[in-house]
Amino acid sequence: MDFVKNLDTDTSLLILSCLDDPSDLVRASAVSRSWREFVIRYGLSKNLCFKLFHQLTCVDRVIEASNEESSGSSSSSLMAETKLLEREHKAFALLAKGSTSSPIRSCIADAIIASSTDNFPEESILNTLDERDKIGATPSYWSSSGQHNTSVPETLLYKLKGDLCVVTEFSIHPFQAYFQRGAPIYSSHYVRFRLGHLDNNSQENNNYVWTYTSQQFAMAQENRLQTFKLPEPVVCIGGYMLIEFLGRVQTQEGDGLYYICVAHVRVMGRSLAKSFRLVDPDESGKFGLKVVCYCDPKEMGETEEEEEVVEQRPFRQMRNLEQLLNFLHRHPMDVEYVWPESDDEEEDDDAGSDGEV
Incomplete structure (x- = not known):
């Protein structure tokens, strides 16, 4: 029947x-x-x-x-x-x-901005994209500015791989300053995660709408990648992630101020960038779902995996000026520069060449 x-x-x-x-x-x-x-x-x-x-x-x-x-x-x-x-x-x-x-892979596409940075560009947020805490003999980490008050929070903002990502877990590796006496670890007491989108209709610049806020997770003052698994997978609508570090733990011996330092950040989940885009998300959270391609979900993420391989190359393509400055500062190259002539010399040359073809 x-x-x-x-x-x-x-x-x-x-x-x-x-x-x-x-x-x-x-x-x-x-x-x-x-x-x-x-x-x-x-x-x-x-x-x-x-x-x-x-x-x-x-x-x-x-x-x-x-x-x-x-x-x-x-x-x-x-x-x-x-x-x-x-x-x-x-x-x-x-x-x-x-x-x-669809395959579960790393979902971070780029680092955008930190709430503060102690020494730029040496301690830029872009260092958190590399899994290593040292590149050769050079330490690789982000550091906040120093504070007397332990309750001053810090934030790190990232762009994910796609307008829609199903996030399953976050991982953070606090940085251990092996070059300081006692090798202190600059973790925070707690960490919290927000997921959302950029409000293009807002009159303010960089106005983000957070559609999901996680619970507070306790961080350990340990030199390891600490994983925080969500109670259930969450869809990030808009492709932006904010990490909030709450409560400072470690002071720096040199100035007595409290810092938060992070060596690496990782987000695992399923990126749906190959098939879907967001259209006109508003402040209420409503949005249009644009289907770009009806492809097999098992094939989703292949492009992202290829990008990760490219990212691991020693001289990967720099995505923005900040990353380029950071790279050159940490790895100076033995290059002979040819500086342009001064403006006065150029004016003399132009005057002498008037009427000449």
């Missing part, structure tokens, strides 16, 4: 809602035409996405790259609604599958 045809709608919904694996729901939609129409009409893929990740309830429309919000369509309202439901079914089925089965 085809229960979808013979049972009432509520009972059929109750049965099919027991499918909590995106693949099973897609298979159910392929059983017959009546099952497919039922799954699409009642948005079961969308409901499963919302059930798995409540942050996705902020999606208010689905856009396909091939036909972005085609306006002025001559099709009937019923046909337009059917196409909309089919588009949502495909998009949310892919989103649910990618959010649960």
Whole structure:
């Protein structure tokens, strides 16, 4: 018996809602035409996405790259609604599958800014992207400015690999100053994580909307990579992550001030950059979901893995001026520079060459 045809709608919904694996729901939609129409009409893929990740309830429309919000369509309202439901079914089925089965990898794309830096660029936030606490004989870490008050917080801001990332855990390696007497470790008492997006409609520069804030995790004053696993995976909507360091532990013997120093930061999760983009997120958290590519979730992240290999090369491409300055400062190169002539000499040359071809 085809229960979808013979049972009432509520009972059929109750049965099919027991499918909590995106693949099973897609298979159910392929059983017959009546099952497919039922799954699409009642948005079961969308409901499963919302059930798995409540942050996705902020999606208010689905856009396909091939036909972005085609306006002025001559099709009937019923046909337009059917196409909309089919588009949502495909998009949310892919989103649910990618959010649960795409490869788990490092999700940080770049370091943006720190709330303070003691010595720039030697102790820049960009040093936290490298897993090593030493590059050759040179220490590699970020250091905050010194404070008398232990309660002054510090923050580090990062861009993730994609507008949508399913984050599973964070890791932080406090820096141990092996070159100072006693080899102190400059950790913080606690750490907290925020995930969100940049509000492009705000009149203020760099105004971020944080849609998720984690609990406070206690940090150990130990020279190791400390991992903080979230109670459940969280979808980062917008691709920005803020780390808050709360409470200072260690003073520097030279000036008696409290510092926080970090050797390495890592975020693990599933990047959905290969398939999805965010469109016009607002302050309330609502956004459009743009489908860039309907690719196999198992293939998601291959591009990111290739980028990580490139990042590990000794002379990787510098992504911005800050990183270039930091690299040159730490690794001076034996290069003979040819300086341009002074402005006075250039003016003399120009005067002497008037009328000459």
